[in-house]
Amino acid sequence: MSNxxxxxxxxxxxYRTDTASDGQTEPLTAxxxxxxxLELDDLQKSxxxxxxxxxxxxxxxxxxxxxxxxxxxxxxxxxxxxxxGLERPNGGAVRLNGRSVSGSTFxxxxxxxxxVVFQEFALFxxxxxxxxxxxxxxxxxxxxxxxxxxxxxELVDLAGQGxxxxxxxxxxxxxxxxxxxxxxxxxxxxxxDEPFSNLDVDLRVEMREEVRQIIKETGVTAISVTHDQExxxxxxxxxxxxxxxxxxxxxxxEGVFQxxxxxxxxxxLGYASFIPGYVSGxxxxxxxxxxxxxxxxxxxxxxxxxxxxxLVRPDDVSVRRLDCEGVEACGNVVARRYLGPTFLYExxxxxGESVQCMHNHDENIPDSGPVGLELDADHExxxxxxxxxxxxxxxxxx
Amino acid sequence: xxxxxxTSADDDADEETQLPLGVSIAAAAVSAAVLLPIxxxxxxxxxxxxxxxxxxxxxxxxxxxxxxxxxxxTLTTAACVLIGVxxxxxxxxxxxxFRRFWTIVVSLPLVIPxxxxxxxxxSAFGPQGSFQRLLAPLGVEKIPxxxxxxxxxxxLTLYTYPYVYITARASLKSMDTTLIDAARTLxxxxxxxxxxxxxxxxxxxxxxxxxxxxxxxxADFGTPSIMRYDVFTRVIFxxxxxxxxxxxxxxxxxxxxxxxxxxxxxxxxxxxxxxTAGGRSRGVVSLxxxxxxxxxxxxxxxxxxxxxxVVILLSWLGTASTAVNQSLAFQxxxxxxxxxxxxxxxxxxxxxxxPVAYLxxxxxxxxxxxxxxxxxxxxxxxxxxxxxxxxxFGSQYATPIYQTLYLLVFAYVIRFLPQSVxxxxxxxxxxxxxxxxxxxxxxxTSVGAFRYVTLPLVAPGLFGGAALVFLTTMKELPATLxxxxxxxxxxxxxxxxxxxxxxxxxxxxxxxxxxxVSGLSMLVILRQEGYDVK
Numbered sequence: 001m002s003n004x005x006x007x008x009x010x011x012x013x014x015y016r017t018d019t020a021s022d023g024q025t026e027p028l029t030a031x032x033x034x035x036x037x038l039e040l041d042d043l044q045k046s047x048x049x050x051x052x053x054x055x056x057x058x059x060x061x062x063x064x065x066x067x068x069x070x071x072x073x074x075x076x077x078x079x080x081x082x083x084x085g086l087e088r089p090n091g092g093a094v095r096l097n098g099r100s101v102s103g104s105t106f107x108x109x110x111x112x113x114x115x116v117v118f119q120e121f122a123l124f125x126x127x128x129x130x131x132x133x134x135x136x137x138x139x140x141x142x143x144x145x146x147x148x149x150x151x152x153x154e155l156v157d158l159a160g161q162g163x164x165x166x167x168x169x170x171x172x173x174x175x176x177x178x179x180x181x182x183x184x185x186x187x188x189x190x191x192x193d194e195p196f197s198n199l200d201v202d203l204r205v206e207m208r209e210e211v212r213q214i215i216k217e218t219g220v221t222a223i224s225v226t227h228d229q230e231x232x233x234x235x236x237x238x239x240x241x242x243x244x245x246x247x248x249x250x251x252x253x254e255g256v257f258q259x260x261x262x263x264x265x266x267x268x269l270g271y272a273s274f275i276p277g278y279v280s281g282x283x284x285x286x287x288x289x290x291x292x293x294x295x296x297x298x299x300x301x302x303x304x305x306x307x308x309x310x311l312v313r314p315d316d317v318s319v320r321r322l323d324c325e326g327v328e329a330c331g332n333v334v335a336r337r338y339l340g341p342t343f344l345y346e347x348x349x350x351x352g353e354s355v356q357c358m359h360n361h362d363e364n365i366p367d368s369g370p371v372g373l374e375l376d377a378d379h380e381x382x383x384x385x386x387x388x389x390x391x392x393x394x395x396x397x398x
Numbered sequence: 399x400x401x402x403x404x405t406s407a408d409d410d411a412d413e414e415t416q417l418p419l420g421v422s423i424a425a426a427a428v429s430a431a432v433l434l435p436i437x438x439x440x441x442x443x444x445x446x447x448x449x450x451x452x453x454x455x456x457x458x459x460x461x462x463x464x465x466x467x468x469x470x471x472t473l474t475t476a477a478c479v480l481i482g483v484x485x486x487x488x489x490x491x492x493x494x495x496f497r498r499f500w501t502i503v504v505s506l507p508l509v510i511p512x513x514x515x516x517x518x519x520x521s522a523f524g525p526q527g528s529f530q531r532l533l534a535p536l537g538v539e540k541i542p543x544x545x546x547x548x549x550x551x552x553x554l555t556l557y558t559y560p561y562v563y564i565t566a567r568a569s570l571k572s573m574d575t576t577l578i579d580a581a582r583t584l585x586x587x588x589x590x591x592x593x594x595x596x597x598x599x600x601x602x603x604x605x606x607x608x609x610x611x612x613x614x615x616x617a618d619f620g621t622p623s624i625m626r627y628d629v630f631t632r633v634i635f636x637x638x639x640x641x642x643x644x645x646x647x648x649x650x651x652x653x654x655x656x657x658x659x660x661x662x663x664x665x666x667x668x669x670x671x672x673x674t675a676g677g678r679s680r681g682v683v684s685l686x687x688x689x690x691x692x693x694x695x696x697x698x699x700x701x702x703x704x705x706x707x708v709v710i711l712l713s714w715l716g717t718a719s720t721a722v723n724q725s726l727a728f729q730x731x732x733x734x735x736x737x738x739x740x741x742x743x744x745x746x747x748x749x750x751x752x753p754v755a756y757l758x759x760x761x762x763x764x765x766x767x768x769x770x771x772x773x774x775x776x777x778x779x780x781x782x783x784x785x786x787x788x789x790x791f792g793s794q795y796a797t798p799i800y801q802t803l804y805l806l807v808f809a810y811v812i813r814f815l816p817q818s819v820x821x822x823x824x825x826x827x828x829x830x831x832x833x834x835x836x837x838x839x840x841x842x843t844s845v846g847a848f849r850y851v852t853l854p855l856v857a858p859g860l861f862g863g864a865a866l867v868f869l870t871t872m873k874e875l876p877a878t879l880x881x882x883x884x885x886x887x888x889x890x891x892x893x894x895x896x897x898x899x900x901x902x903x904x905x906x907x908x909x910x911x912x913x914x915v916s917g918l919s920m921l922v923i924l925r926q927e928g929y930d931v932k
Contacts, residue, residue, distance in 0.1 A: 086835050109838040110846075116839040122832035126854045135850075136840030185841060 035062040037097060037221045038083065038189055044091035045078055052078045054245040055092070060189070065215060065222045069232040070242035071268065076225045077119075079242070080191050083223065084116050085109035096188060115182030115220075117192040121174045123166040129153070129177045130162040136185040152180040155214060171199050172207055179211060183218055190215065192224040196231060208235050229269050233257060241265045259297060259382055266311050266382065271344065273317075273355040274309040276386065284383075286310060287351045288317065288375040289328035297380040307386035314344055314358035316377035319365055327372030331355070336367035347371060417761055418844070424753035425765075429772040431750075432812050435787035436654070436779060442790050443651045446644045454648050459633075463649065467629040467656070470550055470622070471615045477555040478611040481699060482562025483604055488692050490570040492683045500696045501567075505560050507703035509916040511873045512557040513620025514893065514909045518707035519553055520544060520624055521714075521902055549625040554615045556703040561614070562607035569603030570596075588683070609664045616657060617780030619876040624897065630656075631782045635876065638786055647790075650783040657778045708913075714906035728892065728907045736872050736888040739803060743810035744818075744868035748860055750811060751818035758819075759826035770823070776813040784809055785880030792881075801883045809877045814870055818863035825859025826852070862922060869919030873912060 038060040045053040053075040060066050068076040081087040082102060083094055086109055093103030096114075101107040115136075123132050130149050137145045153159045156176035166174055175195065182190060195211065196204045212235045215222050226232050232239050233253040240250040241264075249261045260266035263274065277286035279299065284291045291310065293299060299308070324330035331349040342358050345365065349355060357373065359365055446454070454460065488494045489501045507515075523544040542548070577599065581591040619631040630653040637646040685692055751773070758770035776784075788809050792800035799805045829852055837847035875890050882891060889908040896904035 084835075084839055086838070108843070109835070110841045110843055112839075114839055116836065118832045118836055120830065120832065122830060122836040124833060124836070124851055124855075135837065138841065181836075181840070 036060070037062045038223070039095040039098075040079070040083070040092070041095065041103075042092040043079070043082060043089050043094065043102075045075070045082055045087060045089050052245055053082065053089075056242075056245065056247055057092075058240060058247060058250070060221060060223060062221055063219050064237040065212065065224065065235060066238045066240060067224045067226060067232040067236040068240050068242055069226055069229060069268075072227055074242045075245040076227075076242050077193055080116075080193050080223065080225050083189070084114050084191055085112050113185070113188045115185065115187035115190045117175075117178045117182050117190070117195050119194045120198055121166075121178040123174055123177055123181070125166050128163050128165055129158065129169065129173075132166070132177055133181045133184050135181060148184060152184055155183075155217070156180045172203050175199065175207055175211075179214060183214075183220065187220065190220045190222040192222060194226055195224060196226070196228070204231070211235065233269075241268060243268075258379070260311065263309075263384055266384075271314045271356050271358075273312045273314075274384070275312050275353060275355060277308050277310050277383075279303050279306055279308055284308065284310065286375070287329055287349050287353050288312070288355070288373060291375065291381065295377070295380055296383050299383060303385065309384045309386060311382040311384070312355060312375065312377070314356040316375060316381070317355055317357035317373055318376055319345070319347075319357060319359065319371045320374045321372045322365070322369070324370055324372050327374065329373040329375075330370060331373060332370055333366065333368050336365075345371075347373060349373075417757065417763070417765060421753045421757060422765065425757050425769040428750045428754055428815075429769050431808075432772055432775055432815060435784060435791050435809075435812065436775060438791040438795075439647065439650060439654075439783070439787040442647050442787075446648060450644065451648055454645050455652070459628075460645075460649070460652075463628055463630055463633050464652070466547070466627065467616065467653075470547065470554070470627065470629055471612050473547075473551050474554045474558065474615040475608050475612040477551060478559040478562045479604060479608050481555065481559040482607060482611075483566050483600075485559075485563050485696060485699065486566035486570055488696065490567055492685050492692070493689065494685060494692050494696070495689055496693075500693075500700075503700045503704070504563060504696055506700070506920070507557050508560040508564075509913060509920050510557055510703070510707055511620070511875075511912060511916065512553055512614075512618055513624060513875055514711075514905075514912065515557050515703070515707050516549070516553045516621040516624040517893070517897055517902070517905065517909070518710040519549065522706055522710050545626050547627055550622050550627045550629075553621045553625065554611075554618060556699070558611040558614045559699075561610035562604060565603040565607035565610075566600055569600045573599050605664065605667060609660070612660060613657065613777065616653070616660070617782075619780070619782045620894075631780055631876065634782050634786065635879075638789075638880070643790075646786055650786055653783055654779060657780070661778060711906050711909050711913075714903040715910070728904065729887075732887050732889050732892050732908060733911060735886060736890070739807060739810065739888065740868045740871040742803070742807045743814065743871045744864040746807060747811045747815050747818040747867040748822070748864045751815055751822050751863065752860075754815075755819045755822035756826055759823045760831065770819065773819045774816045776816050779813070780876070781809075781813060781874060782876035782880070784813055785877035788877075789880055803883060803886070806878065806881045806883070809881050810867075810871045810874060813874065813877060814867045817866045817870065821859050821863030821866060822856065825856035828859075829855045865922045866919065869915055869922065872915050 036059045038058075040056055040058045043053055043056040044051070056075075056079060058066075068079060070076050078087060082089050085101065085107060088106055089102050094101050095103075096112060099107075101112055124135065127135065130153070133149045133152050134145050137148055140148075149162070150159070153162050156179055158173060158176050158180070161169060161173060161177075164173075166177070169177065175198075179195075192211075196207055199207055208231060224232075224235065236253055238250060239253050239256050241248045241256060243264050249256055249265045251259075256265065257269050260269065263272075266272045266274075275286050275288055277284040277291070279293070281304075282293045284293060284296060284299075296310070320327055329349060331347040333345050334348050334354075335346040337344045337346075338361070339358075341361055343361055343363075343365070345357050345359065345367075347355050347357060355373070365371065443451070485500075485504050489497050489504070494500060544552075573596070577595050578591055581595045582588075586594060617631065619635060622629045622632045623635065630649055634646045634649045634653070637643075637649065754769045754773045757766040760766075779787075788805055789800075792805050796805065799808075833851050833855070834844075834847040837851045838844065842850060872888075873890065875894065878888060878890055879894060882888070887895075889912055892908045893905045893912070896902060896908075
């Protein structure tokens with residue numbers, strides 16, 4: 001609860017209150033607002049008694065792009081399939097525009113008005129791009145269908161490719177046809193299942209922008225699913241981080257990245273080190289030196305004289321010198337990883353804690369030996385109560 | 399058809415999904431129909447009475463039949479491996495001259511029904527056969543006996559080794575040759591590498607091929623009959639013909655038990671596969687001067703299996719016109735008869751195979767697996783046993799259809815349902831489950847999604863399966879002999895009559911037509927498997 005001034009408790013949705021005013025976090029279950037298109041209410045799904053989705057609640061507002069972000073096996077794809085009606089939940093409800101579609105009654109996928117872009121696109125190989133796009137436009141006069149298909153081909157910039165079969169199209173073009181096909185019947189909500197995972201890295205970045213643009217142009221409400229944090233942060237209006245079948249945090253991308261509410265979210269989005277500290281008056285004493293209390297985001301008075309962990313990103317720490325003379329924190333470089341333009345160093349502090357820091361590739365820091373470190377973050381730091389620290393830290397290493 | 403799709407989600411979703419009711423009922427009905435004759439055979443067997451059964455089964459002749467069959471199947475399988483594996487290695491991994499030519503030629507014996515081959519060989523190499531007549535001026539009065547065990551092994555090996563050849567070849571082709579390079583750098587010479595790396599990699603494929611050869615040898619009726627070698631199939635047929643109904647039944651059950659035992663053994667061994675496919679495959683072994691010997695080997699096999707019967711059949715063609723017996727003259731209605739029953743069998747087998755294949759490809763669980771397994775019973779039941787079971791069943795409980803084409807077609811469907819189910823199942827598996835799901839999200843019902851998406855995509859497999867059933871039905875011998883309505887003659891029964899009455903020449907035309915038809919079936923198989931000869 002680093003982002004609120006209220007009593008931090010174990011990261012748990014039901015204690016969170018509405019702090020949406022600061023644009024960072026929102027309640028997981030909104031009241032029935034006018035603009036809510038989709039509501040998931042305590043959704044449950046398990047396969048052979050193995051729970052995959054556990055009590056998941058979420059509201060999606062009209063016209064937004066929300067991304068379910070989480071590691072593989074966290075239940076995000078299952079959630080998407082539950083929304084589409086491709087799976088039946090074991091408990092809870094799905095409401096589309098206030099109408100219950102899963103729960104007491106089950107509305108089959110073809111009557112839900114959802115569009116889905118599948119992971120491997122699922123283009124019908126025996127039909128041309130045009131025929132694929134027209135597939136969902138049945139029972140309409142032919143010229144109306146033709147007009148709509150032309151419109152969509154135009155929208156996805158494939159006007160000349162209508163008569164190609166899927167295997168004659170490149171990955172990016174297939175992606176566009178899949179998007180056009182799902183948008184053709186004007187769905188109330190568009191679902192995208194790992195839409196970019198099938199594309200080359202270069203193309204992926206390009207298509208991300210393009211898909212976001214097309215979705216925004218049509219104004220459709222969209223839910224996307226991914227395990228790629230960069231993708232989630234770049235295409236979404238809001239991100240919902242999932243772990244073990246539950247949502248850990250929902251918010252706009254910056255808010256979730258800068259003010260993670262749980263250690264899981266902190267570690268899943270980018271590199272994270274947790275530095276132990278002691279709250280003492282106006283400062284927090286840490287292994288990396290003292291940090292002014294007002295640089296800690298929303299540290300409540302109840303936490304005076306307690307142990308906390310500060311979330312430190314690699315760009316918040318730097319190596320000051322190559323020995324331990326006159327620095328507050330001293331440690332040994334134990335590993336160096338080349339990330340392209342930068343090096344990521346793992347430094348074991350004399351106190352035994354380990355911290356990561358990042359430096360430009362041209363700064364000459366040896367990959368072993370003593371270093372003097374300094375915390376030089378120019379933004380507020382997130383914190384977690386000490387007792388929250390799990391026994392096994394390994395799952396949080398990037 | 400390269401990839402198999404089971405689920406599109408990263409969480410395995412299929413196992414608890416409810417089975418579609420209509421499809422399940424259809425699959426259950428097919429399974430029941432397929433099981434019926436076998437259950438009936440078991441019941442008939444139980445009726446024999448315990449002490450009588452023991453007496454019949456422990457008769458010296460029964461034991462002899464068992465031993466004969468075991469020896470024939472074992473030696474034939476071994477011979478198939480000894481011919482099939484080297485040929486596969488030569489055509490895939492060496493610089494054998496005219497590799498593509500040999501690749502096709504040594505697969506072709508599959509085209510010749512083994513009874514036609516046996517027939518031709520007896521005529522060529524039997525006492526007073528054309529080969530001996532040819533040698534007589536040279537003072538050769540006796541050539542080694544073709545009848546009996548040796549002849550049976552020779553014929554069955556010549557016409558079933560392609561099963562081993564084809565599977566071994568496929569696995570050699572897909573084998574990653576960097577494994578061989580790795581072994582060579584680890585100080586293994588070529589032979590050691592073959593033994594320690596290549597052989598373990600291709601062993602499962604060779605075993606699968608050997609199983610097909612072995613099961614064929616076990617179930618084949620025509621070859622041992624023509625070679626006058628007493629194995630289960632021949633004795634069952636003879637006993638049945640001489641009203642030894644109880645013996646025929648018990649021997650049939652024993653034969654089915656042996657088949658099931660082999661299948662069980664294979665399933666157990668198969669679980670231990672540790673192979674990789676894919677990866678790079680390049681570089682061939684240079685044969686040097688050995689290549690002439692290698693070509694000679696391939697030429698000998700192909701010459702015996704292909705040239706001998708074709709030459710014999712063509713030579714008969716000349717004598718056929720001078721036939722003495724008018725009732726044996728060939729009529730084109732035999733071809734129509736064959737085509738009509740085969741087409742009916744193909745249509746029914748595909749329709750019956752659809753629900754079974756669909757369930758087993760799309761759903762996990764006990765029932766879909768059980769339905770699929772039951773549909774494969776045709777593999778475990780030799781044609782002569784199936785024919786016998788249906789004769790008993792039909793003559794007692796289904797008299798309206800006994801001695802009609804309905805019962806004959808039913809027998810074909812049971813026998814060849816595995817082909818249609820296998821082909822359809824592979825097609826269903828190659829359709830990404832996300833495709834019908836996509837159709838659902840685009841407003842189609844589950845029936846609509848099947849009709850407009852799944853069905854068009856499995857159509858090639860459907861027609862391929864139908865073609866396979868059609869063509870194998872045309873060649874089927876024992877069930878046809880036992881179940882055909884009196885007066886109904888097909889190509890196959892005509893060949894058999896010609897053989898039994900000794901007017902070999904009368905068999906030439908129908909046999910050549912059959913070869914042509916089987917050649918077509920080979921084309922279908924090759925297209926289905928994407929068998930490339932490069």
